[in-house]
Amino acid sequence: MVNRVLEAIGSTERHCSIAEIQHALVGGLKVQDLTAAYLGAIHASDLNAFITICDERAMQQARDADRLIAALGAQAFVSRPLLGIPIGVKDNIAIAGVLMTCASKMLENYVPPYTATAIKRLEDAGAIVLGKLNMDEFAMGGSGENSAYGLTRHPVDKTLVPGGSSSGSAAAVRGGLCVAALGTDTGGSIRLPASFCGIHAIKPTYGTVSRFGLVAFASTLDQIGPMTRSLVDAELMLGVMSGRDQSDMTSIDYTYEPIPEPDFSKLRIGVPEEYFGLMPDIEAKVLDAMAWFESKGAQVQRVSLPHCHAAIAVYYLVAVAEASSNLARFDGVRFGSRLDGVFEGARALFGPEVKRRIILGTFALSARGTTSYYKQANYVRAQIREDFERVFQQVDLIIGPVTPTGAYKIGAQMSDPLQMYLNDFYTIPANLAGIPALSVPAGKVGELDVGLQVMAPWRQDALAVAAARVFDKEFLHGRI
Amino acid sequence: MGEFEAVIGLEVHCQLATKSKIFCACPTTGTAMNQSVCPICTGHPGTLPTLNAEAVALAVKAGLALGMRIELRSIFARKNYFYPDLPKGYQISQHDKPLCESGSLRIETKQGVKDVRIQRIHMEEDAGKNMHFVGYSLVDLNRAGVPLIEIVSEPDMRSADEAGAYLRELHQLVTFLGISDGNLQEGNFRCDANVSVRRPGEPFGVRVEIKNVNSFRYVEKAIEYEIARHIRCLQSGDTIHMETRGYDAQKDETYVMRSKASVDDYRFFVEPDLMPLVLEQAWVDAIHIPELPQAMKERWVRDFGISHYDAQVLAQTKRRSAFFEQAARHGNTKIVANLISGEILRLMSLAGCEIDEAHITCQDIIDAASLVAADTVSHTGIKLVLAEVWTHGGPLEPWVDKLGVRQVSDQGFLDTLVAEVCQENPGQVAEFRAGKEKLLGFFVGHVMKKSGGKAHPQKVGEAVKAYMQRGLG
Structure with missing residues (x-):
């Protein structure tokens, strides 16, 4: 067991679940050795998945964990379900005393004096934070290339992008540099890199995980979620992080709890017709998945989300409008180097994608733009939400692609931001509607990993995950 | 305009x-x-x-x-x-x-x-x-x-x-x-x-x-x-x-x-x-709104008979209005209002504090008002008393005597003083008797001075008139 755990470190192919690792810890593996091995793998890695590595802090946490296990044995894990589990955290989530850059020059020296609620809950549950993960600057981007600290590489093929914006999270999890990672998803930033990297990830119902301590990109869309090698691990993480937080008035009173496998004969699965006729390769994958669900006895039917063709347009107005306001605090008075000056000077520190979105968002909210753009976008957003409400009266879950393609070559889309925006076509609707959506590995298109997306009604996260658990266990093993 | x-x-x-x-x-x-x-x-x-x-x-x-x-x-x-x-x-x-x-x-x-x-x-x-x-x-x-x-x-x-x-x-x-x-x-x-x-x-x-x-x-x-x-x-x-x-x-x-x-x-x-x-x-609905200043002032004018000006001043702060309400409960409402909006307000603004932050108590104001109402102390005299109580604290009555501002209404005492003043000023007495009644103030003033401010001015006036009429008779 101990060997299996250690062999998974730094490996893109082998992995161990949280339960297996904890089993090894009860059996004598030291958390310190486990942590040191992960830290060693991170230092040796050339993926550029981490911006900050928390060597000393992580080792201190590991020593504390070992003391607890020595004192309490298996009992130590009862109230600390993540005890001894090394994780990575996207660098837009605050941990007191640990540098938080958001992959931006603007925050190259910023050390938050407070800790995000999600991190507090994970660390209270015994998780060990190995470091802060690379990302697209302020979570803006879909490839991991928009980082002031260099791009992140795909762990399986280093000429590819890992996807973004949670690029470091996906690369580190697939690359065996941590057991699990936190990502954040505003328009697909958890699901897209999970799909590209062949891992599991959940974007929960909006409000499930407190946003307190998550640097806001688009406040009405942002959600923190787990990225892992198994859905059970993701559920464990989500169970710990979820639940109403007094510090986030938009958090909801919903604590995630896994449910047993659903009765597939009673399950109605919807497939949006708007998701077809665009990308034949990926659609073939979804057709296979449909056939699998039918073979399990589920009733699979075509549904329609008529307004989802406008989702990208709506998203790139709502998200950028909110971003232009959320990023206004970086005015050079307190962030950025003093030498850069305030306002104009300091704001030159933003990278091109961030600047582009701030300019778009500022216009969308301006007196000239708000009626035709921002307000109109919110109107259409409500229509998209109604589309889902209507469809979820007919079906229990919706399945579809996560991404139009598998991972692409580094640099392939950097000159064409619009093409990159289109990658979010399948993921954005769930953010706009606030509903849960996950990405589960669905095999390969050519050489490239792709995921299947499963969406559920508001707060029905556990149903989507339970169905996807069975899919995960059976689909690939039966077919490939 | x-x-x-x-x-x-x-x-x-x-x-x-x-x-x-x-x-x-x-x-x-x-x-x-x-x-x-x-x-x-x-x-x-x-x-x-x-x-x-x-x-x-x-x-x-x-x-x-x-x-x-x-x-x-x-x-x-x-x-x-x-x-x-x-x-x-x-x-x-x-x-x-x-x-x-x-x-x-x-x-x-x-x-x-x-x-x-x-x-x-x-x-x-x-x-x-x-x-x-x-x-x-x-x-x-x-x-x-x-x-x-x-x-x-x-x-x-x-x-x-x-x-x-x-x-x-x-x-x-x-x-x-x-x-x-x-x-x-x-x-x-x-x-x-x-x-x-x-x-x-x-x-x-x-x-x-x-x-x-x-x-x-x-x-x-x-x-x-x-x-x-x-x-x-x-x-x-x-x-x-x-x-x-x-x-x-x-x-x-x-x-x-x-x-x-x-x-x-x-x-x-x-x-x-x-x-x-x-x-x-x-x-x-559970948020309680007490009587608003506007309504309270109207009630004071109506029930206590005080002026709009006094009401405005007294309602300036909640603490002041509470102080006034308590003092006014014992009657003499107009005098109480006058004392607070006059002398006490002056002392407050000099000291830069609110009424309940000074030595003076509600009872002091009640006592002062009843002394004024009973003509025991004049309006001028009570100001001196209040200033001392303001600075040193009460009770109030001992200050009245210490300052010697208790008004004297004793007829014999007043008659003696009036007689003295008249004898000292025969020319003016003659003029008064010839009909120049404006000189009343002159006599009252001199008597007050002689009494050291203790004489009751109104009573002095009456005594002067009585003296003049006696002399004629």
Whole structure:
């Protein structure tokens, strides 16, 4: 067991679940050795998945964990379900005393004096934070290339992008540099890199995980979620992080709890017709998945989300409008180097994608733009939400692609931001509607990993995950 | 003003008297610079606001006291602009859907009583404070996130007098109800005035906003100045520009702060970090509004027979009004009112404190009033007594004797003094007897002097008249 755990470190192919690792810890593996091995793998890695590595802090946490296990044995894990589990955290989530850059020059020296609620809950549950993960600057981007600290590489093929914006999270999890990672998803930033990297990830119902301590990109869309090698691990993480937080008035009173496998004969699965006729390769994958669900006895039917063709347009107005306001605090008075000056000077520190979105968002909210753009976008957003409400009266879950393609070559889309925006076509609707959506590995298109997306009604996260658990266990093993 | 009419609307920013800030747990009372701050009110990335229920309750209280409609669902919005004292780059305020709408406040001026309509009250957070030095500036964020309400009147006032009366009445209301401590020096009650001038019946003229004036008297003077300036412009055919102006108290004139030629674009949108503020009617109903100053003053005038002026002074603060109510409960209400609004008010303003902060007790005032009512001490004498009690403390009676101000009404004593004075001034006695009755004051004055101020002036007058008549007889 101990060997299996250690062999998974730094490996893109082998992995161990949280339960297996904890089993090894009860059996004598030291958390310190486990942590040191992960830290060693991170230092040796050339993926550029981490911006900050928390060597000393992580080792201190590991020593504390070992003391607890020595004192309490298996009992130590009862109230600390993540005890001894090394994780990575996207660098837009605050941990007191640990540098938080958001992959931006603007925050190259910023050390938050407070800790995000999600991190507090994970660390209270015994998780060990190995470091802060690379990302697209302020979570803006879909490839991991928009980082002031260099791009992140795909762990399986280093000429590819890992996807973004949670690029470091996906690369580190697939690359065996941590057991699990936190990502954040505003328009697909958890699901897209999970799909590209062949891992599991959940974007929960909006409000499930407190946003307190998550640097806001688009406040009405942002959600923190787990990225892992198994859905059970993701559920464990989500169970710990979820639940109403007094510090986030938009958090909801919903604590995630896994449910047993659903009765597939009673399950109605919807497939949006708007998701077809665009990308034949990926659609073939979804057709296979449909056939699998039918073979399990589920009733699979075509549904329609008529307004989802406008989702990208709506998203790139709502998200950028909110971003232009959320990023206004970086005015050079307190962030950025003093030498850069305030306002104009300091704001030159933003990278091109961030600047582009701030300019778009500022216009969308301006007196000239708000009626035709921002307000109109919110109107259409409500229509998209109604589309889902209507469809979820007919079906229990919706399945579809996560991404139009598998991972692409580094640099392939950097000159064409619009093409990159289109990658979010399948993921954005769930953010706009606030509903849960996950990405589960669905095999390969050519050489490239792709995921299947499963969406559920508001707060029905556990149903989507339970169905996807069975899919995960059976689909690939039966077919490939 | 003649053919012109001024149109004035006021926006009052009033700091709510909460213990903590509107969106975080920091105290609202700043100590040293940047001490009452936390990651939330300094706008650290990733922090989120949580709404202070106490602030909502006080804002609702203000709305109820002004007879407003309390919106059970109101929305917070972001007002986006860059300024070094604004840590988030936006102010959380309310825009389209404020908490309270449509009410009024009754004011009283020499022209009579008038109801000024209130358009809305909305909640918002204060910004910090910039301090400028040679070559650099500092920012103090102690105020950032302090809860404010903005009370917006309709353009219903027609003179600087009315504007002043409105401000004083509103200030009295919010301090009285404990909604705000209303400290003008600390900027807890700030006023922006919108002023325009027109010929009656015509549409509103071009409006100018006067900002950052921190005394009621200066607001009045700034408005007066501005009205006169507008009228001069209109008469000479000049253009009035829409602009924001400040007031220079030393020169007693307003000056241009910034032109409003290009309207500010604050890019308002719904604050995504706060849910709509939804109140239950039962919660609103449970907010207790005590007797309002206006009603209380009317009751005092009606039941206690005191003057409007005294009522206004006595109702200035809640503590003063409570003190008066207690003292007046034992009768002699007019005298009690006179004593407090006269001598005690003078002593208070000298000492810079409120009535219940001094040595003097309610019982002292009750005792003083009954001494005056019984003619035992004159109005002049009681002032001396109150001053001593104010400084050294009571009880009051011993001071009356120590100061020797007990009035003497003993007939024999008075007759003796009158006889002495008359014998010393035979010429005047003759004149008086010849009909020059104006000389009465002369005799009374001399007798008072001889008595060392103790004689009862009215009784002395009677004694003088009696002496003159006796002599004739």
